[in-house]
Amino acid sequence: MAGKSGRTISATPQGGIKEKIFSWEGALILLLIAVNIFGAVLSPNYNMTNILRESPRYLAEIFMLFGMAFILVLGDIDISVGSIVCLTATMGCLVSNKGMGVGAVILVCLGVGLLCGMLNGFVATKFTELPTMIITLGTQIIFRGIAEVALGDGGSASMTDIQSIGILRAKVGPVPLSFFIVIICAIIFITVLNKTTFGRKLYAIGSNRTTAYYTGIEVQRIRFFSFSMLGFLAGLCGLFLLASTYGANTTTGNGFEMEVIAMCVFGGIATTGGKGNIIGGFIAAFIIVCLRIAFGQINMNTQLILVIIGVMLIVSVLIPAVTNAINSRKKTKKA
Amino acid sequence: MGEDLILELKGITKIFPGVKALDNVQFQLRRGEVHALMGENGAGKSTFIKTITGVHQPEEGHIYFNGKEVSFKGTKDAQELGIAAVYQHPTSYPELTVTENIFIGHEIMKGGIIQWNEMNKEAEKLLGRLHANFKVTDEVGALTIAQQQMVEIAKALSTNAQVILLDEPTAALTANESQELYRIVDELHEEGVSIIFISHRMEDMYRLAQRVTVFRDSQYIGTYDVDGITEPELIKYMVGREITDMYPKPEVEIGEELFRLDNLSKMGFFKDVSLNVHAGEIVGLTGLVGAGRTETMEAVCGITKADSGKIILEGKELNIRRPKDAMKAGIILLPEDRQKQGLIMNWGLGTNVILPIQDELANNGFINNKKEWEIGKQYLEDVDTKAVTIFDPATSLSGGNQQKVVVAKALVQKNMKLVIMDEPTKGVDVGAKAEIYAIMGDLAKQGYGIILVSSEMAEVLGMSDRIYVMCKGRVTGCLDVEDASQEKILELAMEQSGKEVE
Structure with missing residues (x-):
């Protein structure tokens, strides 16, 4: 090849264990430990058994974290998942009340979730110039609207046969089934995002969609897949929510989308795309869950919990910005 | 000194974290001359221009304007003396009209009220001077790049600039549009405006400039009369070696x-x-x-x-x-816009290069770092990229080296x-x-x-x-x-x- 000047370029990666400890994820783990100590001090009932007993309704929400992380890394957003949860729980409940078995309920919940996600993905990839925030705002209203129509005048439905889907409430010792699903999802999704070429394609699309497209990455297929996957996980969330609350109403899943996005952002995933890691989001999710359980045990006002989580979210976004500013100031001073 | 210098810089040194962007550089601009500033990407031209316009403050050195020493704390100081810059990518506001763009920051006001009629008339006069073929009420975003540059030049004139800096003005222009720009520069020259321009095109320099100053590797190499220098000589000064062909x-x-x-x-x-x-x-x-x-x-x-x-x-x-x-x-395309279409700018060079073939290098979909690094290194070296490691972000390279990475990205595709x-x-x-x-x-x-x-x-x-x-x-x-x-x-x-x- 031409232009050889004998210059060599190093291919040895820099950075070691120090960077790992001082990373955002490292800080989050410390925070998780702090929150748990804080919980134990705050409430005498804050122990493993109680946490595990109260966790199922929070764990279901974490399913969606993994799908949402993909969507955010892509540079997209999906604010319809709360409504998908509502719609799937509603449909599952109605099917169960028609006398159908657990298999049908599972199938309906997951199927409806997947269909909703595919609809989001279809619109987002066919009309690429539309911001996904607006698309999913539209479908958010549509999905909840359908659920409300199905729920009818009362606005709520209760399962007549709560035993039929009892299997979803199964536990291994004190550990609920949903906990295992979260762990399995975490392993799969973290591996896919960090270790596979598919994961890197997500980052490529989120970092520079045009370059990704020019490089031969199937941008729209991957976006469609990711929206569908998130819909499916929202269906899974709806299913487990139904199993732990024995019904659905018009407020089921309200605000879930924002909480899931908050977990991701708190975990270091940028809403602008291309940055962040599910590991951070995963730890952040547990921080929020532990906080909620701790505050719940001392009967703190739920609205106040929201305020605290909101403050934490803003601080978490501020910290990197502030440290960056300080670092660059230091650099200029040195020079 | 017998020369009538409007602008003189002596012993300018500017340091950025880890790099000397300018190293004891000097420059003299005679009143009313067109002076070309040439050098490779990364030679320090842009930093130098930004020193003249007050964007950067040098660590060492002196700036003289009309023989008096001045110091610029910000861009405003330079503007007040009559130094204006027109950049390659016009920094205008695309949604605003031509008039608004020309007068932004120094609107004509009476008692706190903007005098639109007066400003429009003034803008028309400026455009007339440049023989522009668009209206002052046009939105700037709807104009061509060449026309947007004219707006920027008009903006410079509206501040009564005595020194105008043109940063790669012809880079984004077609041959015809370049001719038009030449005409404008000629006219400004006749009116006695002093002009510094940066360009990679030899053609621009021979056509317009009387003198040329060359920078290389942050250092001042020399100032030459355009009439007395040949192209190979000039290239040799810029590159530091002879390019025979x-x-x-x-x-x-x-x-x-x-x-x-x-x-x-x-x-x-x-x-x-x-x-x-x-x-x-x-x-x-x-x-x-x-x-x-x-x-x-x-x-x-x-x-x-x-x-x-x-x-x-x-x-x-x-x-x-x-x-x-x-x-x-x-069929492999090297796209026109390397920053928007060719590379992922905040990613490492190695990953950029192997991105098209990452699936082939992978083990059942799992990234094979070792193989990727090896191939990334090999191809980056093949095209002789000026980089330290394959993990450097693409943003750290000059335009020419970014383009080499784009070439490497094409070459890895074996088929x-x-x-x-x-x-x-x-x-x-x-x-x-x-x-x-x-x-x-x-x-x-x-x-x-x-x-x-x-x-x-x-x-x-x-x-x-x-x-x-x-x-x-x-x-x-x-x-x-x-x-x-x-x-x-x-x-x-x-x-x-x-x-x-x-």
């Missing part, structure tokens, strides 16, 4: 037909484009900006889809619906048969340019077919075997390089100006 076109045995387009059409963009490329052949594709060259090539590469026509590679018709189809077939290079040397300095031409020549020697899409005549004439010229979406002619000349190409490029694409 700017266009190293190798003798290549032209092979069989490799690629052919039959009446490729896309409504509103191009119509009935037919051309062919042989193995080992470099085919130039030129024309004015907006002639449909890039659009045609994008259809060939699956970025967009043509309405009708045939794309034939090695005798087989291809059905290309998306970029991946073209890449699989062996490559046809390479389409869209403006491969745009904004690239002379040293890197020569290296890219050398790579191009090598590829031809290895039997690849090459389509060189370019607006730069010298490059098209210097590197091509045959030259296709497009005008308004149609191919208006094909010239063998022996018969081609700048005049003939321009004639074809502007032919049938009445006909439009249906």
Whole structure:
């Protein structure tokens, strides 16, 4: 090849264990430990058994974290998942009340979730110039609207046969089934995002969609897949929510989308795309869950919990910005 | 000193974290002269310009304006003295009108109320002086780059600038538009305005400047009279070594037909484009900006889809619906805009290079770091990228080196048969340019077919075997390089100006 000047370029990666400890994820783990100590001090009932007993309704929400992380890394957003949860729980409940078995309920919940996600993905990839925030705002209203129509005048439905889907409430010792699903999802999704070429394609699309497209990455297929996957996980969330609350109403899943996005952002995933890691989001999710359980045990006002989580979210976004500013100031001073 | 200097800088040193961007640099601007500032990317020209306009404050050195020492704490100080800069990518506000852009920051006010009529009249006067062909009420975003530059120049004039800095003013202009800019610079020169301009084009310098100052590696090399310096000499000063042959076109045995387009059409963009490329052949594709060259090539590469026509590679018709189809077939595009289309700027160089083949390097979908790093390193070295590690972000490189990474990204694709290079040397300095031409020549020697899409005549004439010229979406002619000349190409490029694409 031409232009050889004998210059060599190093291919040895820099950075070691120090960077790992001082990373955002490292800080989050410390925070998780702090929150748990804080919980134990705050409430005498804050122990493993109680946490595990109260966790199922929070764990279901974490399913969606993994799908949402993909969507955010892509540079997209999906604010319809709360409504998908509502719609799937509603449909599952109605099917169960028609006398159908657990298999049908599972199938309906997951199927409806997947269909909703595919609809989001279809619109987002066919009309690429539309911001996904607006698309999913539209479908958010549509999905909840359908659920409300199905729920009818009362606005709520209760399962007549709560035993039929009892299997979803199964536990291994004190550990609920949903906990295992979260762990399995975490392993799969973290591996896919960090270790596979598919994961890197997500980052490529989120970092520079045009370059990704020019490089031969199937941008729209991957976006469609990711929206569908998130819909499916929202269906899974709806299913487990139904199993732990024995019904659905018009407020089921309200605000879930924002909480899931908050977990991701708190975990270091940028809403602008291309940055962040599910590991951070995963730890952040547990921080929020532990906080909620701790505050719940001392009967703190739920609205106040929201305020605290909101403050934490803003601080978490501020910290990197502030440290960056300080670092660059230091650099200029040195020079 | 006997000379009448309007601006003089002495012993300027500017340090950024870890780099000396300017090292004891000097510069003298005579009143009323046009002075070219040349050097490779990263030589310190931009930093220097920003020192003059008050964006950067130097660590050491003195600035004299009209013989008096001055110091700029910010851009405002420089503006008040009458120093204005026009940048390559106009920094204007696209949603605002021409008048608003010209007077932004120094609106004509009476009692706190903006005097629109007065400002419009003033703006009209300025545009008249530049012989502009647009209205002061036009939105700037709707104007061409050349017209936007005129707005910037008008803005500079509106502040009664005595010194105007032009930063690569012709880089984004077509040949015609460049002529127009030359005329404007000539007129300003006659009016006695002192002008500093940065350009990579030798043509600009010979046409406009009286003197030229060269920087290399953050250092001042010298100031020369344009009349007394030859092109090879100047290149030697800029690059620090002699470039014997700017266009190293190798003798290549032209092979069989490799690629052919039959009446490729896309409504509103191009119509009935037919051309062919042989193995080992470099085919130039030129024309004015907006002639449909890039659009045609994008259809060939699956970025967009043509309405009708045939794309034939090695005798087989291809059905290309998306970029991946073209890449699989062996048609590789080096896109025009390396920052937006070619690279992921905040990613490491190595990952950028191997991105097209990451699936092939992977073990069942799992990233194989070792293999990737090895191949990334190998190809980055092959194209001689100026980088320390393969993990450096693409943003840390100069334009020319970024382009080399784009080339490496194409070369890793082993099944490559046809390479389409869209403006491969745009904004690239002379040293890197020569290296890219050398790579191009090598590829031809290895039997690849090459389509060189370019607006730069010298490059098209210097590197091509045959030259296709497009005008308004149609191919208006094909010239063998022996018969081609700048005049003939321009004639074809502007032919049938009445006909439009249906």
